[in-house]
Amino acid sequence: MPAPIRLRELIRTIRTARTQAEEREMIQKESAAIRSSFREEDNTYRCRNVAKLLYMHMLGYPAHFGQLECLKLIASQKFTDKRIGYLGAMLLLDERQDVHLLMTNCIKNDLNHSTQYVQGLALCTLGCMGSSEMCRDLAGEVEKLLKTSNSYLRKKAALCAVHVIRKVPELMEMFLPATKNLLSEKNHGVLHTSVVLLTEMCERSPDMLSHFRKLVPQLVRILKNLIMSGYSPEHDVSGISDPFLQVRILRLLRILGKGDDDSSEAMNDILAQVATNTETSKNVGNAILYETVLTIMDIKSESGLRVLAINILGRFLLNNDKNIRYVALTSLLKTVQTDHNAVQRHRSTIVDCLKDLDVSIKRRAMELSFALVNGNNIRGMMKELLYFLDSCDPEFKADCASGIFLAAEKYAPSKRWHIDTIMRVLTTAGSYVRDDCVPNLIQLITNSVEMHAYTVQRLYKALLDDISQQPFVQVSSWCIGEYGDLLVSGQCEEEDPIQVTEDEVLDVLEGLLASNLSSPVTRGYALTAVMKLSTRLSSVNRIKKVVSIYGSSIDVELQQRAVEYNALFKKYDHMRCALLERMPIMEKAAANGPTETVQTNGEAEPAGLEPKHPPTIIQPANQANDLLDLLGGNDVVPVISTAPAMKPASAGGELLDLLGGLSLSAPTPAPPIPMSQPPFLLDGLSSQPLFNDIATGIPPMTAYNKNGLKIDFTFERSNTNPNIAIITIHAANSTEAEMTNFVFQAAVPKTFQLQLLSPSSSIIPALNQGPVTQVIKVLNPQKQQLRMRIKLTYNHKGSPVQDLAEVNNFPPQSWQ
Amino acid sequence: MQFMLLFSRQGKLRLQKWYVPLSDKEKKKITRELVQTVLARKPKMCSFLEWRDLKIVYKRYASLYFCCAIEDQDNELITLEIIHRYVELLDKYFGSVCELDIIFNFEKAYFILDEFLLGGEAQETSKKNVLKAIEQADLLQEVRHNYFL
Numbered sequence: 001m002p003a004p005i006r007l008r009e010l011i012r013t014i015r016t017a018r019t020q021a022e023e024r025e026m027i028q029k030e031s032a033a034i035r036s037s038f039r040e041e042d043n044t045y046r047c048r049n050v051a052k053l054l055y056m057h058m059l060g061y062p063a064h065f066g067q068l069e070c071l072k073l074i075a076s077q078k079f080t081d082k083r084i085g086y087l088g089a090m091l092l093l094d095e096r097q098d099v100h101l102l103m104t105n106c107i108k109n110d111l112n113h114s115t116q117y118v119q120g121l122a123l124c125t126l127g128c129m130g131s132s133e134m135c136r137d138l139a140g141e142v143e144k145l146l147k148t149s150n151s152y153l154r155k156k157a158a159l160c161a162v163h164v165i166r167k168v169p170e171l172m173e174m175f176l177p178a179t180k181n182l183l184s185e186k187n188h189g190v191l192h193t194s195v196v197l198l199t200e201m202c203e204r205s206p207d208m209l210s211h212f213r214k215l216v217p218q219l220v221r222i223l224k225n226l227i228m229s230g231y232s233p234e235h236d237v238s239g240i241s242d243p244f245l246q247v248r249i250l251r252l253l254r255i256l257g258k259g260d261d262d263s264s265e266a267m268n269d270i271l272a273q274v275a276t277n278t279e280t281s282k283n284v285g286n287a288i289l290y291e292t293v294l295t296i297m298d299i300k301s302e303s304g305l306r307v308l309a310i311n312i313l314g315r316f317l318l319n320n321d322k323n324i325r326y327v328a329l330t331s332l333l334k335t336v337q338t339d340h341n342a343v344q345r346h347r348s349t350i351v352d353c354l355k356d357l358d359v360s361i362k363r364r365a366m367e368l369s370f371a372l373v374n375g376n377n378i379r380g381m382m383k384e385l386l387y388f389l390d391s392c393d394p395e396f397k398a399d400c401a402s403g404i405f406l407a408a409e410k411y412a413p414s415k416r417w418h419i420d421t422i423m424r425v426l427t428t429a430g431s432y433v434r435d436d437c438v439p440n441l442i443q444l445i446t447n448s449v450e451m452h453a454y455t456v457q458r459l460y461k462a463l464l465d466d467i468s469q470q471p472f473v474q475v476s477s478w479c480i481g482e483y484g485d486l487l488v489s490g491q492c493e494e495e496d497p498i499q500v501t502e503d504e505v506l507d508v509l510e511g512l513l514a515s516n517l518s519s520p521v522t523r524g525y526a527l528t529a530v531m532k533l534s535t536r537l538s539s540v541n542r543i544k545k546v547v548s549i550y551g552s553s554i555d556v557e558l559q560q561r562a563v564e565y566n567a568l569f570k571k572y573d574h575m576r577c578a579l580l581e582r583m584p585i586m587e588k589a590a591a592n593g594p595t596e597t598v599q600t601n602g603e604a605e606p607a608g609l610e611p612k613h614p615p616t617i618i619q620p621a622n623q624a625n626d627l628l629d630l631l632g633g634n635d636v637v638p639v640i641s642t643a644p645a646m647k648p649a650s651a652g653g654e655l656l657d658l659l660g661g662l663s664l665s666a667p668t669p670a671p672p673i674p675m676s677q678p679p680f681l682l683d684g685l686s687s688q689p690l691f692n693d694i695a696t697g698i699p700p701m702t703a704y705n706k707n708g709l710k711i712d713f714t715f716e717r718s719n720t721n722p723n724i725a726i727i728t729i730h731a732a733n734s735t736e737a738e739m740t741n742f743v744f745q746a747a748v749p750k751t752f753q754l755q756l757l758s759p760s761s762s763i764i765p766a767l768n769q770g771p772v773t774q775v776i777k778v779l780n781p782q783k784q785q786l787r788m789r790i791k792l793t794y795n796h797k798g799s800p801v802q803d804l805a806e807v808n809n810f811p812p813q814s815w816q
Numbered sequence: 817m818q819f820m821l822l823f824s825r826q827g828k829l830r831l832q833k834w835y836v837p838l839s840d841k842e843k844k845k846i847t848r849e850l851v852q853t854v855l856a857r858k859p860k861m862c863s864f865l866e867w868r869d870l871k872i873v874y875k876r877y878a879s880l881y882f883c884c885a886i887e888d889q890d891n892e893l894i895t896l897e898i899i900h901r902y903v904e905l906l907d908k909y910f911g912s913v914c915e916l917d918i919i920f921n922f923e924k925a926y927f928i929l930d931e932f933l934l935g936g937e938a939q940e941t942s943k944k945n946v947l948k949a950i951e952q953a954d955l956l957q958e959v960r961h962n963y964f965l
Contacts, residue, residue, distance in 0.1 A: 008920055015919075051923055058829055058922065060844070079956040087926055095837050117953045120931075127935040128835060152949065159934040189940040196937050234942045237897065244941045247894045287893030294891075322862035327892060358861045 004037055005030070007051045014059070027061050038069055046073060047084045054084075054091055067092050067099050074106045082110070082118060086125045095131035104134050111141040116152055119145070123153070127160035135164040139171050146178040151187040158182070158193035162200045172201055172208070183218050188235055188242055191222065195248040202255050213256050216263045220270045223249045227277060238282045250274070250291040257299030264300040271296055275308055286316070286324050290331070297335050310335065310342040317349045322358055329353060329364035336371040347372050351381070354388045359395075366396060370403040378411040382421060390428050397432035401425050405437055415448040416494060419455050426476075427462045430469025438474050443586045445479060454494040456483040461498065463508060468517045474525045477512055480505060481529025482583060485536035502537045506530065510546060520555055527558060531565045535580040544569055574762045577741050698725075698813040704790065704805050708735035709764070711744075711790075713807075715814045718777070725778045725786070725814050732771040733764040735796070742794040744774055749787055753779040764794070778815075786815035817895070817936035818870060818885040819846075820929075822918065825879050827851045830918050831925055835936035854883055864892050875899050879915045902932060905946055927953070 005013075010030060017023035034049045042049075050069050057063035070092060073085025093100045103125075110122035123145065126138060142164060145157035165172045175197070182194035198215070201208040226241045226249075235242035253271075257264040274292050279285040289312055296309040313335075316328030329350070336343045350372065353365035366388065373381045382404070389400045404425050412418035422441055426433065445455055459476040467473055480487065484505055490497035512518050512526040527550060534543045547569070550562035568576050698715035705711070711731045718724035733739050742762045748754045759774040780786060788807040793800065822831035829851075834843060853867060854874050865872050867885075873895040874883040882899045886892065903913070905928050910917040918925050931946045931953075933939060940946050 007923075011920055055922065058832065060829075078958055079953075080958055083927065083953070083957070084923065087923060087930075091832075094839070096839060115956065117949075117956055120949075120953075124930050124934055128930075129837065131837075155939050156934055159937055159939050162937065163935045188942060189945060192941050193934075193937070193939055234944055237901075242941050243897060244894065244938050247891055251889075251891070283893055284897050287891060287897060290893050291891050322860070323864060323893065323896070326862045326864055357858075360862060360865055 004045050010052050047081050050088050086121045123156040123160045127163040132167045135167045151190045155189040155193040158197045192245045199252045216266050237284050243284045247291045250295050254295035254298050314346040351384045373407040375411045397429045401429050401433045415451050419451050426472040430472030433471040438471050452483045453486040453492040456487045457492045470519050473522050477525045477529045481532040484533045502539045532580050535577045699811050703807040723781050727776040729774045730771040732768050737797045738766045739764040739794040739796050745791040747789045751782045751784050786810040821883045
């Protein structure tokens with residue numbers, strides 16, 4: 001049998017293969033030869049064969065049949081065999097295979113071998129790939145070698161111990177005694193590996209950490225010697241003495257100094273020294289400075305030192321070397337929370353990094369920029385960030401958009417600026433905006449009451465250009481639905497109003513409904529917007545037609561909405577205006593949004609807005625409950641127009657709360673009127689208000705009498721709950737013209753709770769023919785004096801009328 | 817360090833050292849993906865990238881890419897120095913090392929690496945000592961076997 005081909009020969013041959021197929025053929029031939037050689041238990045050439053196998057394995061071919069052969073090589077007495085054997089074991093075996101355990105005995109023997117290089121092989125293999133079982137078995141041997149005076153073995157044993165501890169943390173205690181004088185070694189290899197071992201132990205165990213704190217002075221001394229000592233050729237790298245050791249010591253100091261005043265104090269000087277004396281012209285010096293900065297930031301260093309650290313990072317940012325800039329940005333990101341002002345000083349350099357070509361640098365610069373935005377620099381920063389948003393890769397756009405929204409919300413200098421910024425983001429990156437941003441944006445827009453006309457106009461104009469970006473389209477259609485009347489009436493103050501007809505608006509919305517580009521969610525928004533416009537525009541017939549078309553849509557969601565809206569037109573028309581009323585200003589529930597209140601929307605809210613809040617919030621909520629109540633849940637339940645629009649994600653829940661969805665958890669809005677608690681009240685009530693005998697003797701009263709509209713209150717007490725007073729309002733119209741779209745709203749002080757049921761009609765006929773009635777239930781657990789503020793809106797003789805009044809003359813019996 | 821890979825500009829693997837236990841399949845997958853990612857980088861880009869939950873440090877020396885995967889707390893800049901030190905060691909040992917040396921003497925490249933790093937950490941910071949150890953170990957190789965490999 002001829003000798004198996006030599007390793008280099010094989011490599012040469014395989015490299016001549018011109019195609020993958022040719023190579024595969026050669027490999028297969030050789031594999032077969034090797035396999036038969038293994039079968040013959042040939043000792044002489046086993047080493048060569050395994051080496052060839054390892055080469056083939058590197059090319060990606062199977063080599064598992066050589067695993068046992070590696071073990072045989074390890075067990076051999078020849079050094080070459082052992083060398084290749086251990087290499088093969090490290091490459092071919094892993095702890096998943098039981099075969100590897102067979103190594104344990106060999107390794108144990110070799111750890112006690114007379115030749116240190118054999119011991120070294122064993123330590124290396126164990127430290128690289130030893131499984132937990134192997135580590136458990138051999139930890140004792142490793143510990144022994146950790147105490148040897150042979151530095152060649154000692155350094156390997158230290159790293160082997162690190163591996164053992166990682167695999168079997170419980171064994172850590174065992175190595176403690178051996179660590180006693182590790183640091184008194186002169187040999188740098190041992191010092192380095194010892195520091196690694198100490199680091200590992202301190203990271204894993206707080207007890208070890210406190211135990212090793214006493215080493216701080218020694219570590220400081222070693223570091224000092226390294227810096228102060230002259231040129232040492234053996235450990236010199238570009239003029240710096242043993243940078244690897246310096247970095248490891250700095251890292252250990254970081255762990256020891258963290259949270260500990262004394263240790264931090266002890267290392268202050270040396271850190272300052274390293275920070276100021278290290279050469280920065282080469283990467284190696286910067287590596288040390290980097291580690292120093294990380295240490296300074298983590299321990300309890302004095303402020304002067306911290307400033308020094310930040311300045312080093314600032315200098316890094318200006319370095320030509322990209323790697324240094326990258327590292328600086330990463331570190332600054334970590335420190336920006338704690339040393340905000342210091343980092344601010346480098347803001348312009350950071351913003352410049354947004355324009356860097358490297359993706360990682362750009363990402364870090366972006367994150368850091370967001371962290372640095374504050375009330376003072378918001379305008380400038382936003383300009384840069386918007387520019388970045390325009391030109392960055394798609395992978396950044398979603399994060400950037402979210403970041404911009406957050407920053408704008410926190411620091412917007414004016415409402416107009418805020419709206420403009422939102423719109424800029426929507427139009428440039430509108431399809432990357434996160435879905436959960438849509439409700440947030442809508443909430444922001446509703447809050448900026450005086451900007452409604454401007455907002456809807458700008459959104460409309462942008463929508464004409466591009467309807468492909470879904471989040472943008474959703475926000476726009478919601479706004480058009482809400483503020484379409486403002487759009488058509490051309491009331492914009494902030495910029496030149498555009499001429500838009502009702503038909504054009506409806507064209508746009510219908511276009512969205514029909515377009516292939518619109519997602520189902522977007523279509524839902526569009527349909528609801530169309531429906532809302534039925535109370536704001538006069539083209540009701542057209543809207544009715546649109547709604548009925550979609551009553552047979554394939555999309556179930558759309559179909560349901562259309563059918564319900566249709567029902568609204570047909571059977572519940574009297575409720576339609578109340579239902580589709582302008583949305584109230586939504587407060588962000590504390591749970592959802594940032595806990596700090598939205599600040600610095602510089603312009604003060606016009607005072608006149610205040611009183612309007614209370615009634616508006618109550619009304620829709622109560623409508624919902626009552627409707628569900630009265631209609632008993634079957635039939636078509638008219639859905640509140642705004643609820644579906646809030647479907648996407650988080651803020652939706654909060655809005656449903658406001659509108660009295662099925663479960664009210666009542667985030668209390670700023671205005672002092674609490675939401676009624678339907679479960680509570682509903683408990684005591686059936687679908688019809690309970691009427692007691694009027695003989696309980698609470699006299700009726702006139703609450704309001706003006707301009708021909710007279711509103712009387714009659715009272716009853718609830719049978720089931722004596723704290724509830726049931727007030728029925730009777731609204732009568734003594735003028736010759738009827739009052740249409742009549743809406744009655746009421747608000748009560750904080751200690752009360754109010755529930756409004758739906759009115760009998762929204763039209764008060766003229767000349768006192770048939771009053772409109774509506775039931776109010778008031779819960780008064782604290783028996784306080786009942787006071788009420790009411791708001792009335794209606795159309796009379798073609799013009800809208802609105803009035804507010806206080807009702808204070810409640811008879812005592814109604815609330816005692 | 818979790819692993820170190822050496823590969824050519826065509827994506828051929830020249831050395832793989834794994835310091836974490838992974839199956840052969842996983843190693844192949846990681847190697848394939850990482851090689852692709854690194855080769856796609858433009859020359860002006862920085863030597864660091866985030867990949868999965870690891871930090872990757874890579875540097876190109878002539879036709880070979882040296883690629884290390886380090887953990888979150890590891891210092892990227894010193895890792896560059898580690899890579900450089902390894903290249904220096906190879907250079908001293910082979911005398912002006914080139915890719916072919918590593919192809920034909922891959923087992924020696926491993927031996928040198930194993931004298932420099934252990935379990936992913938540097939065991940010896942003196943270039944001289946690493947080379948001395950290798951020299952001595954080489955002498956131990958039975959003379960007959962030098963022909964045999």
